[in-house]
Amino acid sequence: MENLERKDPAVNRVRVGQVLETATRLFTERGYEAASIRALAAKLAIRPSSLYHHFPGKQDILFTICFEMQRDFNAQVLPALTLGTPEEAIRRTIREHVLFSQRRKGEVLVNIRERRSLPPKLRARVNALRREYRDAVAGVIEEGRRQGVFHLPQPRLAAMAILDMANGQALWFKPRDRADLERLADDYAQAAVVLLRGWT
Numbered sequence: 713m714e715n716l717e718r719k720d721p722a723v724n725r726v727r728v729g730q731v732l733e734t735a736t737r738l739f740t741e742r743g744y745e746a747a748s749i750r751a752l753a754a755k756l757a758i759r760p761s762s763l764y765h766h767f768p769g770k771q772d773i774l775f776t777i778c779f780e781m782q783r784d785f786n787a788q789v790l791p792a793l794t795l796g797t798p799e800e801a802i803r804r805t806i807r808e809h810v811l812f813s814q815r816r817k818g819e820v821l822v823n824i825r826e827r828r829s830l831p832p833k834l835r836a837r838v839n840a841l842r843r844e845y846r847d848a849v850a851g852v853i854e855e856g857r858r859q860g861v862f863h864l865p866q867p868r869l870a871a872m873a874i875l876d877m878a879n880g881q882a883l884w885f886k887p888r889d890r891a892d893l894e895r896l897a898d899d900y901a902q903a904a905v906v907l908l909r910g911w912t
Contacts, residue, residue: 728766731767743825775830777823781819785809789809798861802908810881810900849871851867861908863909
């Protein structure tokens, strides 16, 4: 079976996806440091050695979870920053941020909590994507400041503040239904705009 997995790309893709999904759950439940390759293999009902056909080590699994989540996040959320006025752009962006975070909650939590365990070079690649997002948000805030819509002296600090706020809901919010999630996304989007308008 393992030889078939190596030869058949379709089977290989399914297996890699299963590894990442299961690892995400395990890292969320136990934390990265406490989750062993042996425990992950047991969850997947395979031998530990079989995991090394797909990933050189546990840190590579963590990197793939964090990097792919952040890449997908940027691809979905960054376009919202180009739409409408600075205020509209921030509102749409924070709303998309919250919705994405709830849809990919396990990966988001792993990225928030466990990214620090990555070796510096791998962590830097994930952080570069995070900075791309933060700097784009700061650029829109700066434009809003120039237009007199937002009142704050440090756009980058403001960007970090509203993004920390948007990230925080992933740690505690459990929506009852879709309408509950939509309400939270709208409330967070409004809160970000109010904060930027009133920051003096």
